[in-house]
Amino acid sequence: MGATSPVTLKWYDLDKSELFLDLAKRMPENKRLSNIVYARLVLDRLLDPAIARVLYLDCDILVRDDVATPYEWDLDGRPIGAVRDSIGAWLVGGRDVRGNRDIFDVADPYFNAGIVLIDLEGWRQADIIGKMEQAFADGIMQRIYYDQDLLNIVFRNNWLQLPWRWNTIGPLLAHESLDPAILHYTGTKKPWGIWVNWRRSIAFARFYRHVMTNEIFYAFVRHRRISWWKKKFRAK
Incomplete structure (x- = not known):
């Protein structure tokens, strides 16, 4: 970063994280996304313990507003904040909602994990890796939409819904007039x-x-x- 920038850039080499490499090797893989998606699950293990809060951003985005704004929001005691996914019911229900009825209720609010405001202490307490290991052993990881579904299971009814403009999913031309803050090109x-x-x-x-x-x-x-x-x- 420039000398006048208040931002510090730090690189974390995931090839040196044995935990991530083990998870990426064993968990179900999406050829379009690759198993790099599992990296966010180990944020609490990678980052300095002194860091209390993280605003996680996917790489397929375009930011048009100051990300310091959502970073400062009060999570009201919740471990995470995220934007509700407009196609959440389809993601969890698939072509037949009866298929995953033992895992999800399609009526439950479902968030997109591309932009997530995280309280790292709450993230640690959720024991995401432990729950993923159990889901894998139970055959659930093989049936769900990778880490995003898992996070929705872990934080079911325990997340703060953020305004849609901070994660405008699959943005089309019509969205331009609505002044989105973060465009998320998911398709x-x-x-x-x-x-x-x-x-x-x-x-x-x-x-x-x-x-x-x-x-x-x-x-x-x-x-x-x-x-x-x-x-x-x-x-x-």
Whole structure:
């Protein structure tokens, strides 16, 4: 960071975390997401014990407002705060709500774990890793939507709902007029996608391009397109 910035950047090498490597190796894997999603579950083990609060952010986001705002919010005694997921019932119910009825009630509030305000002491007390190990032994981890479902099980009825603008999920052009603070590109269409028609259908794609600067953005797109074609030819 610059000399005048109040921000300190610290790198944590997950390859040196035996706990994370063990979990990533054993837990169910999503090819699109990879098992890096399990890293947030060990935040309380990775970070300095003196750190009391964390605002966790996924990498597939675009921030348009000061993240210090939600960081300072009162959690009202809850261990976490998050935004309710608009497709939560579909995620837990799937094609037939009877399938996971022993795990979830589709009527329960369900949060998206891409942006989470965390009280680390409450996170530790929840014993997430212990509950995940038990869920894995019981065959539950193999049936649910990875760590996000697990977190919803662990913190069921014990989380604070944050305003939707701090995690606008799957943002489309219509969302631009609603002044979202954090756009969360959860689907396959991203503003950094290599196909122009994709970028024209999602919120703030042009803004994202100018944040990177046109020169860097188009160099990135050229690189991605070349890599994509090479992959296609190798597949044949």
